Amino acid sequence: MASPSNSHGSIQSLSVGNVVTAGFRLYGANFKQYIRIALIGTLWGLLWFVALVLAIIFSVASRNYHIPWWLSVPVLIGVCLYPIAKYLANSALIARLAFGELTNQPETVGEARRYIKARMWSFLGTGLLLWFINTVILIAFFLVLALVVVGFLNFAGGSQFLQNPSPAMFPAYASIFGRAGLLALVLILAFLGFLLLFHARLVATELPLAIEPKVTAISTIGRMWSLTEGNGWRIALILFVTLLITLPILILVRLLSGTGSTTIPTSKLAAYSSNYFLRSAFISFVLNFTLSTVMLPLWQAIKAVIYYDLRSRREGLGLQLRDRGAQS
Numbered sequence: 001m002a003s004p005s006n007s008h009g010s011i012q013s014l015s016v017g018n019v020v021t022a023g024f025r026l027y028g029a030n031f032k033q034y035i036r037i038a039l040i041g042t043l044w045g046l047l048w049f050v051a052l053v054l055a056i057i058f059s060v061a062s063r064n065y066h067i068p069w070w071l072s073v074p075v076l077i078g079v080c081l082y083p084i085a086k087y088l089a090n091s092a093l094i095a096r097l098a099f100g101e102l103t104n105q106p107e108t109v110g111e112a113r114r115y116i117k118a119r120m121w122s123f124l125g126t127g128l129l130l131w132f133i134n135t136v137i138l139i140a141f142f143l144v145l146a147l148v149v150v151g152f153l154n155f156a157g158g159s160q161f162l163q164n165p166s167p168a169m170f171p172a173y174a175s176i177f178g179r180a181g182l183l184a185l186v187l188i189l190a191f192l193g194f195l196l197l198f199h200a201r202l203v204a205t206e207l208p209l210a211i212e213p214k215v216t217a218i219s220t221i222g223r224m225w226s227l228t229e230g231n232g233w234r235i236a237l238i239l240f241v242t243l244l245i246t247l248p249i250l251i252l253v254r255l256l257s258g259t260g261s262t263t264i265p266t267s268k269l270a271a272y273s274s275n276y277f278l279r280s281a282f283i284s285f286v287l288n289f290t291l292s293t294v295m296l297p298l299w300q301a302i303k304a305v306i307y308y309d310l311r312s313r314r315e316g317l318g319l320q321l322r323d324r325g326a327q328s
Contacts, residue, residue: 014309019238023302026098033109034094034297041090042293048083085124089116092123092210094297098304099211119209125217126205141191149184200236201228204303227310235306242302253291
Protein backbone atom coordinates (compact mmCIF):
# COMPACT_ATOMS: atom_id res chain seq x y z
CA MET A 1 0.00 0.00 0.00
CA ALA A 2 1.33 3.37 -0.95
CA SER A 3 2.38 5.62 1.88
CA PRO A 4 1.72 9.31 2.11
CA SER A 5 4.50 11.57 1.07
CA ASN A 6 6.55 13.20 3.75
CA SER A 7 6.44 16.68 2.28
CA HIS A 8 3.80 19.21 3.22
CA GLY A 9 1.32 19.84 0.44
CA SER A 10 2.00 16.59 -1.38
CA ILE A 11 0.19 14.23 0.97
CA GLN A 12 -1.41 11.30 -0.80
CA SER A 13 -4.78 10.88 0.91
CA LEU A 14 -5.84 7.35 1.69
CA SER A 15 -8.75 5.89 -0.22
CA VAL A 16 -11.68 4.27 1.56
CA GLY A 17 -10.19 0.84 0.86
CA ASN A 18 -6.77 1.88 2.15
CA VAL A 19 -8.23 3.22 5.39
CA VAL A 20 -10.11 -0.02 6.05
CA THR A 21 -7.10 -2.16 5.05
CA ALA A 22 -4.73 -0.14 7.25
CA GLY A 23 -7.13 -0.47 10.18
CA PHE A 24 -7.35 -4.26 9.82
CA ARG A 25 -3.57 -4.60 9.44
CA LEU A 26 -2.98 -2.44 12.48
CA TYR A 27 -5.47 -4.56 14.40
CA GLY A 28 -3.86 -7.82 13.31
CA ALA A 29 -0.28 -6.70 13.95
CA ASN A 30 -1.07 -5.61 17.51
CA PHE A 31 -3.88 -8.03 18.29
CA LYS A 32 -2.54 -9.39 21.60
CA GLN A 33 -1.77 -5.95 23.00
CA TYR A 34 -5.06 -4.41 21.93
CA ILE A 35 -7.20 -7.36 22.99
CA ARG A 36 -5.81 -7.24 26.55
CA ILE A 37 -6.76 -3.58 26.84
CA ALA A 38 -10.14 -4.25 25.22
CA LEU A 39 -10.79 -7.05 27.72
CA ILE A 40 -10.12 -4.68 30.62
CA GLY A 41 -12.36 -2.04 29.05
CA THR A 42 -15.19 -4.48 28.38
CA LEU A 43 -14.98 -5.78 31.94
CA TRP A 44 -15.39 -2.21 33.15
CA GLY A 45 -18.41 -1.95 30.87
CA LEU A 46 -19.81 -5.10 32.49
CA LEU A 47 -19.08 -3.66 35.93
CA TRP A 48 -21.17 -0.62 34.94
CA PHE A 49 -24.18 -2.90 34.47
CA VAL A 50 -23.54 -4.62 37.80
CA ALA A 51 -23.10 -1.24 39.51
CA LEU A 52 -26.37 -0.01 38.02
CA VAL A 53 -28.24 -3.05 39.36
CA LEU A 54 -26.66 -2.62 42.82
CA ALA A 55 -27.47 1.09 42.82
CA ILE A 56 -31.11 0.35 41.97
CA ILE A 57 -31.25 -2.27 44.74
CA PHE A 58 -29.77 0.27 47.17
CA SER A 59 -32.34 2.85 46.08
CA VAL A 60 -35.22 0.41 46.67
CA ALA A 61 -33.77 -0.79 49.99
CA SER A 62 -33.33 2.78 51.20
CA ARG A 63 -37.11 3.23 51.07
CA ASN A 64 -37.67 0.17 53.24
CA TYR A 65 -35.29 1.57 55.88
CA HIS A 66 -36.72 5.09 55.57
CA ILE A 67 -33.47 6.49 54.18
CA PRO A 68 -34.05 9.74 52.24
CA TRP A 69 -34.25 8.90 48.52
CA TRP A 70 -31.84 11.66 47.57
CA LEU A 71 -29.01 9.90 49.43
CA SER A 72 -29.10 7.16 46.79
CA VAL A 73 -28.53 9.63 43.95
CA PRO A 74 -24.79 10.21 44.63
CA VAL A 75 -24.34 6.45 44.98
CA LEU A 76 -26.17 5.83 41.71
CA ILE A 77 -24.11 8.45 39.89
CA GLY A 78 -20.77 7.45 41.41
CA VAL A 79 -20.94 3.70 40.91
CA CYS A 80 -22.26 4.06 37.35
CA LEU A 81 -20.10 6.87 35.99
CA TYR A 82 -16.74 5.56 37.17
CA PRO A 83 -16.95 2.27 35.17
CA ILE A 84 -18.10 4.22 32.10
CA ALA A 85 -15.12 6.55 32.46
CA LYS A 86 -12.77 3.56 32.72
CA TYR A 87 -14.32 1.93 29.64
CA LEU A 88 -13.97 5.11 27.60
CA ALA A 89 -10.39 5.60 28.80
CA ASN A 90 -9.37 2.07 27.77
CA SER A 91 -11.03 2.58 24.38
CA ALA A 92 -9.08 5.82 23.92
CA LEU A 93 -5.89 4.05 25.00
CA ILE A 94 -6.19 1.60 22.10
CA ALA A 95 -6.75 4.49 19.69
CA ARG A 96 -3.71 6.39 21.02
CA LEU A 97 -1.48 3.33 20.69
CA ALA A 98 -2.78 2.74 17.16
CA PHE A 99 -2.08 6.35 16.17
CA GLY A 100 1.44 6.04 17.58
CA GLU A 101 2.04 3.07 15.31
CA LEU A 102 0.79 5.00 12.29
CA THR A 103 3.09 7.94 13.01
CA ASN A 104 6.19 5.84 13.73
CA GLN A 105 6.11 7.12 17.31
CA PRO A 106 5.06 4.01 19.25
CA GLU A 107 4.61 4.14 23.01
CA THR A 108 4.58 1.45 25.63
CA VAL A 109 1.20 0.66 27.12
CA GLY A 110 2.37 2.15 30.42
CA GLU A 111 3.39 5.46 28.86
CA ALA A 112 0.16 5.79 26.91
CA ARG A 113 -1.95 4.75 29.89
CA ARG A 114 -0.44 7.45 32.10
CA TYR A 115 -1.40 10.10 29.56
CA ILE A 116 -4.90 8.69 29.12
CA LYS A 117 -5.47 8.20 32.85
CA ALA A 118 -4.85 11.90 33.48
CA ARG A 119 -7.74 12.65 31.07
CA MET A 120 -10.12 9.89 32.12
CA TRP A 121 -12.83 12.25 33.39
CA SER A 122 -12.50 14.35 30.25
CA PHE A 123 -13.41 11.30 28.16
CA LEU A 124 -16.45 10.83 30.36
CA GLY A 125 -17.36 14.49 29.97
CA THR A 126 -17.14 14.21 26.18
CA GLY A 127 -19.26 11.06 26.23
CA LEU A 128 -21.95 12.69 28.39
CA LEU A 129 -21.96 15.80 26.21
CA LEU A 130 -22.40 13.71 23.06
CA TRP A 131 -25.20 11.76 24.76
CA PHE A 132 -26.92 15.03 25.67
CA ILE A 133 -26.55 16.38 22.11
CA ASN A 134 -27.97 13.18 20.63
CA THR A 135 -30.87 13.20 23.08
CA VAL A 136 -31.74 16.80 22.20
CA ILE A 137 -31.56 16.00 18.48
CA LEU A 138 -33.87 12.99 18.85
CA ILE A 139 -36.41 14.89 20.94
CA ALA A 140 -36.34 17.82 18.51
CA PHE A 141 -36.85 15.51 15.53
CA PHE A 142 -39.87 13.73 17.01
CA LEU A 143 -41.42 17.07 17.98
CA VAL A 144 -40.89 18.39 14.45
CA LEU A 145 -42.21 15.13 12.96
CA ALA A 146 -45.36 15.31 15.09
CA LEU A 147 -45.91 18.98 14.27
CA VAL A 148 -45.44 18.45 10.52
CA VAL A 149 -47.72 15.41 10.32
CA VAL A 150 -50.41 16.96 12.49
CA GLY A 151 -50.12 20.23 10.55
CA PHE A 152 -50.49 18.36 7.26
CA LEU A 153 -53.55 16.49 8.51
CA ASN A 154 -55.14 19.73 9.67
CA PHE A 155 -54.38 21.39 6.36
CA ALA A 156 -55.72 18.44 4.34
CA GLY A 157 -58.81 18.02 6.51
CA GLY A 158 -57.80 14.70 8.08
CA SER A 159 -58.39 16.05 11.58
CA GLN A 160 -62.13 16.08 10.89
CA PHE A 161 -62.06 12.32 10.41
CA LEU A 162 -60.05 11.86 13.63
CA GLN A 163 -62.56 13.92 15.59
CA ASN A 164 -65.57 12.11 14.18
CA PRO A 165 -64.40 8.76 12.77
CA SER A 166 -66.89 7.00 10.54
CA PRO A 167 -66.38 3.92 8.35
CA ALA A 168 -68.25 5.63 5.55
CA MET A 169 -65.77 8.52 5.56
CA PHE A 170 -62.66 6.34 5.50
CA PRO A 171 -62.36 5.88 1.68
CA ALA A 172 -62.47 9.63 1.21
CA TYR A 173 -59.74 10.24 3.77
CA ALA A 174 -57.58 7.17 3.03
CA SER A 175 -55.44 9.07 0.53
CA ILE A 176 -54.93 11.88 3.06
CA PHE A 177 -53.60 9.50 5.68
CA GLY A 178 -51.57 7.71 3.01
CA ARG A 179 -49.89 10.98 2.04
CA ALA A 180 -49.33 11.79 5.73
CA GLY A 181 -47.68 8.40 6.20
CA LEU A 182 -45.52 8.93 3.13
CA LEU A 183 -44.51 12.37 4.40
CA ALA A 184 -43.56 10.85 7.77
CA LEU A 185 -41.52 8.14 6.02
CA VAL A 186 -39.65 10.72 3.91
CA LEU A 187 -38.87 12.77 7.04
CA ILE A 188 -37.67 9.69 8.92
CA LEU A 189 -35.40 8.61 6.05
CA ALA A 190 -34.02 12.15 5.76
CA PHE A 191 -33.40 12.18 9.51
CA LEU A 192 -31.62 8.81 9.37
CA GLY A 193 -29.38 10.21 6.63
CA PHE A 194 -28.71 13.24 8.81
CA LEU A 195 -27.87 11.01 11.79
CA LEU A 196 -25.51 8.92 9.65
CA LEU A 197 -23.67 12.03 8.49
CA PHE A 198 -23.70 13.58 11.97
CA HIS A 199 -22.21 10.49 13.64
CA ALA A 200 -19.67 10.12 10.85
CA ARG A 201 -18.52 13.69 11.51
CA LEU A 202 -18.06 12.90 15.23
CA VAL A 203 -17.06 9.25 15.01
CA ALA A 204 -13.63 9.70 16.62
CA THR A 205 -14.09 12.53 19.10
CA GLU A 206 -11.87 10.72 21.60
CA LEU A 207 -8.86 10.88 19.26
CA PRO A 208 -8.07 14.62 19.52
CA LEU A 209 -8.50 14.39 23.28
CA ALA A 210 -6.26 11.32 23.43
CA ILE A 211 -3.55 12.79 21.16
CA GLU A 212 -3.49 16.58 21.26
CA PRO A 213 -2.32 18.16 24.55
CA LYS A 214 -4.38 21.37 24.43
CA VAL A 215 -7.71 19.76 23.56
CA THR A 216 -10.39 19.59 26.27
CA ALA A 217 -13.53 17.51 26.80
CA ILE A 218 -15.59 20.17 25.01
CA SER A 219 -13.16 21.40 22.36
CA THR A 220 -12.45 17.84 21.14
CA ILE A 221 -15.95 17.80 19.62
CA GLY A 222 -15.33 21.02 17.73
CA ARG A 223 -11.88 19.82 16.72
CA MET A 224 -13.27 16.61 15.22
CA TRP A 225 -16.09 18.50 13.51
CA SER A 226 -13.53 20.78 11.90
CA LEU A 227 -11.30 17.91 10.76
CA THR A 228 -14.19 16.02 9.17
CA GLU A 229 -15.55 18.99 7.23
CA GLY A 230 -16.23 17.87 3.66
CA ASN A 231 -15.45 14.21 4.52
CA GLY A 232 -18.66 13.16 6.27
CA TRP A 233 -20.03 10.85 3.59
CA ARG A 234 -16.57 9.42 2.90
CA ILE A 235 -16.20 8.51 6.58
CA ALA A 236 -19.72 7.06 6.56
CA LEU A 237 -18.65 4.86 3.63
CA ILE A 238 -15.55 3.72 5.55
CA LEU A 239 -17.72 2.73 8.51
CA PHE A 240 -20.21 0.99 6.20
CA VAL A 241 -17.49 -1.03 4.47
CA THR A 242 -16.03 -2.05 7.84
CA LEU A 243 -19.48 -3.09 9.02
CA LEU A 244 -20.01 -5.18 5.88
CA ILE A 245 -16.72 -6.98 6.44
CA THR A 246 -17.55 -7.77 10.06
CA LEU A 247 -21.22 -8.53 9.37
CA PRO A 248 -20.74 -12.32 8.94
CA ILE A 249 -19.20 -12.48 12.42
CA LEU A 250 -22.05 -10.46 13.90
CA ILE A 251 -24.65 -12.66 12.21
CA LEU A 252 -22.87 -15.84 13.35
CA VAL A 253 -22.82 -14.68 16.97
CA ARG A 254 -26.51 -13.77 16.83
CA LEU A 255 -27.35 -17.17 15.35
CA LEU A 256 -25.28 -18.98 17.97
CA SER A 257 -26.92 -16.91 20.70
CA GLY A 258 -30.33 -18.14 19.57
CA THR A 259 -29.32 -21.71 18.75
CA GLY A 260 -31.25 -24.39 20.51
CA SER A 261 -34.55 -22.58 20.88
CA THR A 262 -36.28 -25.32 18.86
CA THR A 263 -34.29 -28.31 20.05
CA ILE A 264 -36.53 -28.99 23.05
CA PRO A 265 -39.96 -30.48 22.31
CA THR A 266 -42.88 -28.32 23.39
CA SER A 267 -44.17 -31.09 25.63
CA LYS A 268 -40.92 -31.08 27.63
CA LEU A 269 -40.29 -27.35 27.53
CA ALA A 270 -41.86 -26.71 30.94
CA ALA A 271 -39.64 -29.27 32.63
CA TYR A 272 -36.45 -27.96 31.06
CA SER A 273 -37.37 -24.27 30.78
CA SER A 274 -35.47 -23.06 33.85
CA ASN A 275 -32.14 -24.75 33.08
CA TYR A 276 -32.51 -24.20 29.36
CA PHE A 277 -33.11 -20.47 29.54
CA LEU A 278 -30.36 -19.98 32.11
CA ARG A 279 -27.96 -21.90 29.89
CA SER A 280 -29.07 -19.97 26.81
CA ALA A 281 -28.70 -16.65 28.62
CA PHE A 282 -25.21 -17.60 29.79
CA ILE A 283 -24.11 -18.69 26.29
CA SER A 284 -25.55 -15.52 24.79
CA PHE A 285 -23.76 -13.41 27.40
CA VAL A 286 -20.40 -15.10 26.80
CA LEU A 287 -20.69 -14.78 23.02
CA ASN A 288 -21.71 -11.13 23.13
CA PHE A 289 -19.04 -10.30 25.70
CA THR A 290 -16.41 -11.96 23.51
CA LEU A 291 -17.72 -10.17 20.42
CA SER A 292 -17.58 -6.79 22.18
CA THR A 293 -14.02 -7.48 23.32
CA VAL A 294 -12.84 -8.52 19.85
CA MET A 295 -14.63 -5.73 17.95
CA LEU A 296 -13.61 -2.83 20.20
CA PRO A 297 -9.92 -2.65 19.16
CA LEU A 298 -10.83 -3.09 15.49
CA TRP A 299 -13.12 -0.07 15.52
CA GLN A 300 -10.59 1.95 17.52
CA ALA A 301 -7.89 1.09 14.96
CA ILE A 302 -10.20 2.18 12.13
CA LYS A 303 -10.88 5.44 13.99
CA ALA A 304 -7.15 6.01 14.46
CA VAL A 305 -6.54 5.63 10.71
CA ILE A 306 -9.45 7.97 9.94
CA TYR A 307 -8.00 10.57 12.31
CA TYR A 308 -4.54 10.07 10.83
CA ASP A 309 -5.88 10.53 7.31
CA LEU A 310 -7.91 13.61 8.23
CA ARG A 311 -4.94 15.32 9.81
CA SER A 312 -2.79 14.39 6.83
CA ARG A 313 -5.36 15.96 4.50
CA ARG A 314 -5.91 19.07 6.62
CA GLU A 315 -2.50 19.71 8.10
CA GLY A 316 -0.02 17.81 5.94
CA LEU A 317 1.51 15.83 8.76
CA GLY A 318 3.58 13.78 6.33
CA LEU A 319 3.00 10.69 8.44
CA GLN A 320 4.08 7.30 7.20
CA LEU A 321 1.91 4.22 7.59
CA ARG A 322 3.67 1.38 9.33
CA ASP A 323 2.74 -2.21 8.85
CA ARG A 324 4.95 -3.83 11.51
CA GLY A 325 5.56 -7.15 9.88
CA ALA A 326 2.50 -7.17 7.60
CA GLN A 327 4.07 -5.88 4.40
CA SER A 328 1.96 -4.99 1.37
